[in-house]
Amino acid sequence: MLCREAGSPEVLEVRDVPDPTAGPGEVVVDVAATAINQADLQQRRGVYPPPPGASDVLGLECSGTISAVGDGVERWQVGDEVCALLVSGGYADKVVVPAGQVLPIPPGVSLVDAAALPEAACTVWSNVFMIAALRPGETFLVHGGGGGIGTMAIQLAHALGAKVATTVGSEDKAETCRQLGADLAVNYREQDFVEEVRRFDDSGADVVLDHIGAKYLARNVDVLAIEGRLVMIGMMGGRKAELDLGALMGKRGALIATLLRPRPPEGKAAIVASVEENVWPLVADGTVRPIIHTTVPLSEVSRAHQIVEESSHVGKVLITT
Numbered sequence: 001m002l003c004r005e006a007g008s009p010e011v012l013e014v015r016d017v018p019d020p021t022a023g024p025g026e027v028v029v030d031v032a033a034t035a036i037n038q039a040d041l042q043q044r045r046g047v048y049p050p051p052p053g054a055s056d057v058l059g060l061e062c063s064g065t066i067s068a069v070g071d072g073v074e075r076w077q078v079g080d081e082v083c084a085l086l087v088s089g090g091y092a093d094k095v096v097v098p099a100g101q102v103l104p105i106p107p108g109v110s111l112v113d114a115a116a117l118p119e120a121a122c123t124v125w126s127n128v129f130m131i132a133a134l135r136p137g138e139t140f141l142v143h144g145g146g147g148g149i150g151t152m153a154i155q156l157a158h159a160l161g162a163k164v165a166t167t168v169g170s171e172d173k174a175e176t177c178r179q180l181g182a183d184l185a186v187n188y189r190e191q192d193f194v195e196e197v198r199r200f201d202d203s204g205a206d207v208v209l210d211h212i213g214a215k216y217l218a219r220n221v222d223v224l225a226i227e228g229r230l231v232m233i234g235m236m237g238g239r240k241a242e243l244d245l246g247a248l249m250g251k252r253g254a255l256i257a258t259l260l261r262p263r264p265p266e267g268k269a270a271i272v273a274s275v276e277e278n279v280w281p282l283v284a285d286g287t288v289r290p291i292i293h294t295t296v297p298l299s300e301v302s303r304a305h306q307i308v309e310e311s312s313h314v315g316k317v318l319i320t321t
């Protein structure tokens with residue numbers, strides 16, 4: 001699945017391209033399913049091209065069966081069912097991926113549903129736990145609790161003993177977030193999240209995971225607790241903002257901004273290994289579940305992009321290939 005040109009979901013089209021082959025340290029996965037990420041929408045619109053050298057085929061994650069193994073790969077064999085974190089290429093029959101970015105299917109999760117896990121688990125685990133070091137008992141605020149990232153962040157933070165607050169755009173999404181473990185769900189269309197989070201915990205939020213960017217920057221700093229960590233992973237509300245450095249310094253606060261996709265394979269492999277060690281057991285025992293809004297065939301990918309664009313989904317939208 002490639003983009004004919006930059007534009008609306010109708011520019012997506014199926015095209016035949018040469019099969020990928022496994023170089024040293026890589027495996028080829030015959031894709032069962034992939035998932036839609038905001039980055040795919042941005043790539044389709046022409047504002048987020050894949051990193052140099054990466055395939056133009058959309059798709060940051062997949063599940064499937066290994067069909068070829070390159071030199072030097074010891075852990076994986078042809079026939080293994082896996083899921084994987086990709087730099088691109090998931091909306092396809094076959095994708096090549098460095099072996100360190102491959103994960104086993106957690107027990108109790110179907111092969112197709114496992115496509116919902118790699119990007120959200122790696123993004124949330126690396127940012128909230130490896131980088132911002134959220135601790136049990138701390139207050140965590142994640143914006144957009146009904147999204148793919150939000151539903152994973154709520155479950156993981158709750159499972160690991162944090163007090164969880166989130167923002168959502170509707171009462172339905174608020175209810176889902178509470179069921180997933182959120183202690184507080186603020187409807188950002190009707191309520192001020194700074195006021196509501198401070199009513200919930202008067203010290204504020206120890207860690208904030210934000211993808212709104214410019215529009216929320218000042219209020220995210222306002223809501224931070226002393227020694228709070230604000231982690232920015234998106235810019236859905238704009239990329240340029242003024243920051244009152246005095247306000248951040250007064251909190252002895254940290255502002256961290258990261259992107260997973262351009263990290264080199266070794267950086268991704270370190271995150272994937274930590275996710276397998278720390279997150280996979282929680283998925284295996286059912287504490288953390290893939291939250292799937294719908295699964296559609298590749299032929300309906302335009303409709304699937306539309307669903308995510310309209311934000312009518314909760315959790316992930318999957319595509320079977």
Ligand SMILES: NC(=O)c1ccc[n+]([C@@H]2O[C@H](COP(=O)([O-])OP(=O)(O)OC[C@H]3O[C@@H](n4cnc5c(N)ncnc54)[C@H](OP(=O)(O)O)[C@@H]3O)[C@@H](O)[C@H]2O)c1
Pocket residue numbers: 036037038039119123143144145146147148149150167168169170173188211212232233234235236237258259260261308311312315
């Ligand atoms: N930096 C990285 O490495 C990285 C990796 C993965 C994802 N991301 C970013 O993380 C973000 C979320 O990804 P996703 O896959 O979870 O997307 P998603 O499933 O589309 O979720 C986005 C959520 O944002 C919410 N939202 C929209 N406007 C909001 C606002 N003003 N305040 C609070 N929430 C708002 C939407 O909820 P409502 O419908 O309720 O408004 C929706 O649930 C995206 O920006 C994506 O690019 C970054």
